[in-house]
Amino acid sequence: MERKTYFVDVILPIAIPKALTYRVPGVLNEQVGVGKRAVVQLGNRKLYTGIIQTIHETSPSNYEAKYLEALLDDHPVVNDQQLEFWAWMSKYYCCSIGEVMTAALPSSLKLSSETKITIRDKSFAHWDILSPNEITLVEHLKVKSPIELDEVSIITQIKTVQPLINSLLKKGVIAVDEELRDRYQAKQVEYIRIHASLHDHKDLELALNQLAKSKKKLSAVMAYLQFVRGRHDSGEWMDKKTLQQNASVTGTIVQQLLDKNIFENRFYEVDRIPTAEATQDVTYTLNSMQEQALGQIKRLFTEKDIVLLHGVTSSGKTEVYNALIEDQLQQGKQVLFLLPEIALTMQLILRLQRRFGDVVGVYHSKFNPQERTEVWHRLNENVRYSVILGARSTIFLPFNNLGLVIVDEEHEVSFKQSEPAPRYHARDAALILAKQHGAKVLLGSATPSVESYWHASSGQYGLVEMLHRFGNATKPSFHVVDMKEEQANKRSVAQFSSILISQMRKALEGGHQIILFQNRRGYAPRWQCETCGENPKCQNCDIALTYHKNKYVLSCHYCGYHTPPPPICPSCGSGALRMIGFGTEKIEDDLLPIFPDKNIQRLDLDSTRTKNAYSKIIRDFENGEIDILVGTQMVSKGLDFKNVALAGILDADRMLNAPDFRSFERAFQMMTQVAGRAGRGQTEGKVVLQTKQPDHWVIQQVIDNNYKALYAAEAQERSQFKYPPFYRLINVVVKNHDRNLTEEHAHELAFRLRNHFGEMVLGPEFPSVEKLRNWFQMNLYIKFPRNYNAAKVKHTLVECIQQFNGESRHKKTRVAINVDPV
Numbered sequence: 001m002e003r004k005t006y007f008v009d010v011i012l013p014i015a016i017p018k019a020l021t022y023r024v025p026g027v028l029n030e031q032v033g034v035g036k037r038a039v040v041q042l043g044n045r046k047l048y049t050g051i052i053q054t055i056h057e058t059s060p061s062n063y064e065a066k067y068l069e070a071l072l073d074d075h076p077v078v079n080d081q082q083l084e085f086w087a088w089m090s091k092y093y094c095c096s097i098g099e100v101m102t103a104a105l106p107s108s109l110k111l112s113s114e115t116k117i118t119i120r121d122k123s124f125a126h127w128d129i130l131s132p133n134e135i136t137l138v139e140h141l142k143v144k145s146p147i148e149l150d151e152v153s154i155i156t157q158i159k160t161v162q163p164l165i166n167s168l169l170k171k172g173v174i175a176v177d178e179e180l181r182d183r184y185q186a187k188q189v190e191y192i193r194i195h196a197s198l199h200d201h202k203d204l205e206l207a208l209n210q211l212a213k214s215k216k217k218l219s220a221v222m223a224y225l226q227f228v229r230g231r232h233d234s235g236e237w238m239d240k241k242t243l244q245q246n247a248s249v250t251g252t253i254v255q256q257l258l259d260k261n262i263f264e265n266r267f268y269e270v271d272r273i274p275t276a277e278a279t280q281d282v283t284y285t286l287n288s289m290q291e292q293a294l295g296q297i298k299r300l301f302t303e304k305d306i307v308l309l310h311g312v313t314s315s316g317k318t319e320v321y322n323a324l325i326e327d328q329l330q331q332g333k334q335v336l337f338l339l340p341e342i343a344l345t346m347q348l349i350l351r352l353q354r355r356f357g358d359v360v361g362v363y364h365s366k367f368n369p370q371e372r373t374e375v376w377h378r379l380n381e382n383v384r385y386s387v388i389l390g391a392r393s394t395i396f397l398p399f400n401n402l403g404l405v406i407v408d409e410e411h412e413v414s415f416k417q418s419e420p421a422p423r424y425h426a427r428d429a430a431l432i433l434a435k436q437h438g439a440k441v442l443l444g445s446a447t448p449s450v451e452s453y454w455h456a457s458s459g460q461y462g463l464v465e466m467l468h469r470f471g472n473a474t475k476p477s478f479h480v481v482d483m484k485e486e487q488a489n490k491r492s493v494a495q496f497s498s499i500l501i502s503q504m505r506k507a508l509e510g511g512h513q514i515i516l517f518q519n520r521r522g523y524a525p526r527w528q529c530e531t532c533g534e535n536p537k538c539q540n541c542d543i544a545l546t547y548h549k550n551k552y553v554l555s556c557h558y559c560g561y562h563t564p565p566p567p568i569c570p571s572c573g574s575g576a577l578r579m580i581g582f583g584t585e586k587i588e589d590d591l592l593p594i595f596p597d598k599n600i601q602r603l604d605l606d607s608t609r610t611k612n613a614y615s616k617i618i619r620d621f622e623n624g625e626i627d628i629l630v631g632t633q634m635v636s637k638g639l640d641f642k643n644v645a646l647a648g649i650l651d652a653d654r655m656l657n658a659p660d661f662r663s664f665e666r667a668f669q670m671m672t673q674v675a676g677r678a679g680r681g682q683t684e685g686k687v688v689l690q691t692k693q694p695d696h697w698v699i700q701q702v703i704d705n706n707y708k709a710l711y712a713a714e715a716q717e718r719s720q721f722k723y724p725p726f727y728r729l730i731n732v733v734v735k736n737h738d739r740n741l742t743e744e745h746a747h748e749l750a751f752r753l754r755n756h757f758g759e760m761v762l763g764p765e766f767p768s769v770e771k772l773r774n775w776f777q778m779n780l781y782i783k784f785p786r787n788y789n790a791a792k793v794k795h796t797l798v799e800c801i802q803q804f805n806g807e808s809r810h811k812k813t814r815v816a817i818n819v820d821p822v
């Protein structure tokens with residue numbers, strides 16, 4: 001019998017416009033399938049792992065198809081809906097489908113020649129589970145690890161080693177590079193609790209009596225009981241290290257208690273969120289506003305696919321989400337819950353896990369990558385997870401039965417990926433994903449994006465409002481402080497107005513906590529020479545270096561370049577260097593002499609670099625061990641603390657004066673979110689807002705909590721000046737290491753684009769920061785009405801840029817397309 005010849009189109013992880021066609025060797029005819037990984041050769045030598053997009057019988061007309069080298073999977077790792085979603089994304093965001101694939105797949109599913117592999121456990125000895133080739137490789141890895149895939153070929157004398165690597169990955173013997181490079185390397189931490197057999201009071205007493213002679217063992221048990229406030233049967237896990245510290249006992253003592261079955265233990269990987277078992281006490285009854293909102297959402301879902309929930313801070317949106325999730329679970333559907341930055345929303349994750357138990361999966365690049373792969377496979381095989389929580393890349397998971405997508409804090413800019421391609425907006429992409437699955441979407445925010453609110457007002461989305469805070473919590477009251485006046489009258493101390501200080505005193509005397517917000521980390525954003533005005537800049541970027549006092553460096557917040565502060569001005573030699581502006585570090589410093597006996601803590605990127613630092617600060621604040629929390633936008637997001645009486649916004653002007661058509665929207669969002677941290681419980685909330693423009697209309701809307709007025713003014717402004725959502729924007733960035741070439745090529749490209757788009761092309765212009773990481777850049781914009789054929793514009797744009805890139809003169813110039821820039 002004659003065998004058929006099949007061809008496959010394989011998506012490769014590189015920026016080529018299309019999938020490439022390969023010939024299937026007859027022996028693989030049975031195994032080949034869409035969504036499976038194929039190992040193929042590109043060029044002369046390099047092997048790549050790609051995903052099979054289609055199977056067909058047409059050989060390519062303009063090149064000789066090579067045979068594919070191997071297949072890695074028995075079952076597809078990517079489903080049809082995902083492939084369709086990738087295709088949409090590559091079209092909409094003007095990038096290659098290979099770039100989408102690279103963003104979508106977890107690292108262990110991507111094997112290229114450069115992939116580094118490492119043995120997980122050097123003392124590995126389960127030789128019986130390995131094939132002869134695997135044994136050869138593992139023996140080698142025990143001596144030298146990590147090694148590159150290319151080396152594996154030499155060691156094993158096999159040309160196509162990916163299947164071998166894949167098998168060892170599956171067996172858990174090795175790991176691939178990205179998993180190990182990650183600074184959140186998985187580390188096991190031991191947790192302790194009272195043994196389940198002692199949950200009965202009498203049994204515990206009996207066991208404790210036996211310990212009476214050993215003071216140390218008793219104090220170890222006591223330390224645990226103290227931790228759970230006497231509820232020995234709570235089942236809560238306590239970190240063994242903390243237990244040892246609190247009880248001043250050694251690990252040996254704890255081990256003996258484990259041996260006696262008084263304690264039991266469990267190992268968690270650090271940064272893997274412990275899966276909590278669902279407990280009943282976290283199911284709340286909704287109040288009437290929540291009930292009403294829930295009813296409205298459900299009703300709107302019968303006629304619309306998308307609903308916007310505008311609920312003021314602390315109105316209780318989460319419980320409404322929970323009720324909707326519950327519904328979906330009962331119908332056997334999957335729920336995708338998107339959050340802007342997952343590290344900042346630990347509280348919410350724990351809340352959901354307590355409520356729904358271990359069907360809740362978390363997907364995030366900062367957590368253990370091994371777990372990411374696990375979540376992927378489990379979803380793909382349809383086991384365990386039905387609620388997936390995560391940041392933007394979660395939209396790439398292999399969903400197969402999605403019923404609902406919730407996008408919390410939908411206005412957040414971090415949903416948009418700006419570098420590298422695909423430059424996608426996870427909220428917008430989620431709308432498409434949901435549509436593919438026939439799922440509904442709920443967008444939630446206290447300060448919706450102008451875009452979403454516009455869709456809601458024009459009837460495209462449903463709109464539901466929750467305009468009061470939950471329970472007795474009232475909306476915070478505002479003190480707007482005119483800093484011009486304060487400074488003129490010399491009333492302020494450092495960057496604190498007299499009113500802020502007196503309000504802080506009051507809050508602290510009442511036993512309450514304070515959050516201070518300044519969206520700038522470091523000590524001082526700029527050093528300046530008083531004699532000649534010179535300020536030290538980054539050598540790679542056109543930007544002033546920020547002074548960090550703790551580490552005593554000047555550092556660049558774009559590229560990470562850092563250098564010790566110069567003792568004298570590098571340009572004129574003067575010793576009179578002055579610091580300008582203030583960041584969180586300086587605020588913390590300046591607070592110390594004012595509140596010497598208070599506990600002050602900083603929450604920003606710098607104070608949360610080490611493992612678990614973020615959760616520790618949050619925990620300490622929650623437990624009342626911190627009186628004043630100073631931070632960047634990290635303090636503004638989703639935190640729910642009952643005892644915060646005062647929120648201080650130290651410098652509203654920087655937000656209001658940002659050179660961006662969204663600056664007022666942003667400033668409103670940021671200030672409203674910060675204000676929303678105060679007065680969430682029984683405590684009355686106050687906000688002190690420092691500004692040099694106390695009469696600014698945006699500040700007035702913040703005080704009145706009047707989102708609608710803000711929206712109306714913004715919508716009017718944007719429609720008049722032709723900005724989103726009324727117009728669409730595409731940003732084209734031209735980069736070169738040479739400033740002149742950047743300018744020359746940008747103008748050349750603009751000229752060509754004008755041939756197609758005429759007036760719709762704006763620029764090119766240098767942005768305020770013209771050099772970043774040694775690349776000069778110029779911006780071009782294409783701006784066109786919403787009802788214009790966007791697909792056609794993009795098609796022409798991409799063709800034009802491809803041609804431009806193909807010309808050898810432009811070899812050293814890079815052009816990036818950013819659709820819907822934020």
Ligand code: ADP
Nearest residue numbers: 284285286287313314315316317318319470640
């Ligand atoms: P939002 O997300 O809208 O800012 P949250 O969902 O965090 O508000 O709710 C604010 C506070 O009210 C939280 O502390 C939450 O636990 C509490 N809360 C909300 N709904 C209920 C309810 N139905 N019963 C009891 N407490 C609730």
Ligand code: ZN
Nearest residue numbers: 529532569572
């Ligand atoms: Zn100088």
Ligand code: ZN
Nearest residue numbers: 538541556559
């Ligand atoms: Zn830099």
